[in-house]
Amino acid sequence: MAVTTDTASDERTTATDEAQVPRKQRTSGANVWFGVIAWIVGIAFFFPVFWMVLTSFKTEADAYTTTPKIIFEPTLEQYEGVFAAGIGPYLANSVAATVISTILVLLLGVPAAFALSLRPVQKTTDVLFFFISTKMLPVVAAIVPIYVVVNQIGMLDNIWTLIILYTGMNLPIAVWMMRSFFLEVPGELLEQASIDGAPLWRTLREIVLPIISPGIFATALICVIFAWNEFFFAVNLTAANAGTVPVFLVGFITSEGLYWAQLSAAATLAALPVVLAGWVAQNKLVQGLSFGAVK
């Protein structure tokens, strides 16, 4: 509190007698105002999410008021209702598709990123170009043949179909991202190890892995976010057996206007895991989404 009043008086002096106020003080006074604006904007952006979580603890009667209610008696009945409506298997499918596809991405992607960075293959640029170009082709153009093929081999509504597609979807991003982490490993360390005659796998395990493991972790989190949020493949290729949480949420379109509080509970459950993953990975988020171009 004291800080606020202090700097507010700074701000007044700034306005009246600008020339005599030391530069440093003036900047910090301005910064408080920028801080206030930033807080307001931040809360405004976050508010719909906050409201969703809040509504999920209301009764339907409390959720349906023309004047939105902030004070109410919280209840868990909406969450019970969502589980009674059968979100459980959908959550399990989402977890399976997300976790297994992410593990596959890492198993395939870590060696590939290594082969494109520390001990690069010839034509590294071409390979990188190929990986990235697959992310630029719209999935919508692939869905028709994927549906036809998956249907012919009897894999519709099968969780492994999603696992394979999500692995393909995330692998190029992961390769690019992890490559940028591999490149951060100081070359001298590797040279030193090879002069000392250490075998490659030991160098990798004892020197490279500790350096890049935070990067691999961030990559995994970003794959988790993408796989968990994916909807297009899920809605077109799965139904009751292998449907993921987003597919479960589709059911609320038809019943809208009736179950806002329950809808909010379902949406909160759907969003919670990735919001947590994203908060943890926020420093690497841009690096992942820009394919490692921006650190």
Next chain:
Amino acid sequence: MIDRAEGWRRRAPLLPALVFTIIVTQIPFLLTLFYSVQSWNLVRPGSQSFVWFANYVDVFTDSQFRQVAINTIVMTLGSVLIAVVLGLLLALLLNRQFVGRGVVRTLLITPFLITPVAAALLWRTVLLDPTLGLVNFVLSPFGASGTEWISQFPLASVMAALVWQWTPFMMLLLLAGLQSQPSDQLEAARVDGASAWSVFRELTLPHLRRFIELGVVLGTIYLVNTFDTVYMMTQGGPGVASANLPFYIYQRAFLGFDIGQSAAMGVVVVIITLIAASFALRLLFRSFSVEEGI
């Protein structure tokens, strides 16, 4: 010069990922090309036949397709540009020191993380509902209550949700740009007595240019594929007023079962995206870290 054995030893770790990616991502596109010159409706078994470019002729004479193509451009570029401008303003705010900066950043990125399907449901009901929605409640003192956002302004409603989700990404990207700006340069300009505005215009903005370009290009590539938001908020309606190409192709393929035509539309989308993507690739390969270490 790398000898043969060494070449294969180097290639070995790469091959599984490469082969997997080729199978999963390239074969479907080849099949799309093949289907796009077939007349094939799933509802009529045995109807498959080679028809040259008839599907493409149908696509380009389809007035709905043209409408949807325009919607796609408006939705994609409109959302991206608004998100970049808002993201720039937010990045400039967050580039300053203030109490709780980390918390504000965490609050701001949350919309980007929310499952798009959940976000779209949230916008459709809790935010934009004409009688009970928060937006109309907030606007009611200004006499805007009762506006049926989703049916009166379907495209704008979808774009609002997209901007809400993508502004945080642009902010993070541009914030990374701002923080990579050499501070001695800025300090020197300030010592020389340059005003804040001229520092921004003559130093910061040119420095940010490639980050802005990258944001526009990446945003375009991600948003041109928007499906969830359209599906959950408007189902493309009324009519095709808010349908974009992914949603329209989905409708043709999975509600109309017209494999040939939806494949032809898919090819058209690929061509459009490739044009955008060639800019993206050039950007990624030009000035960023990509070229180090190759």
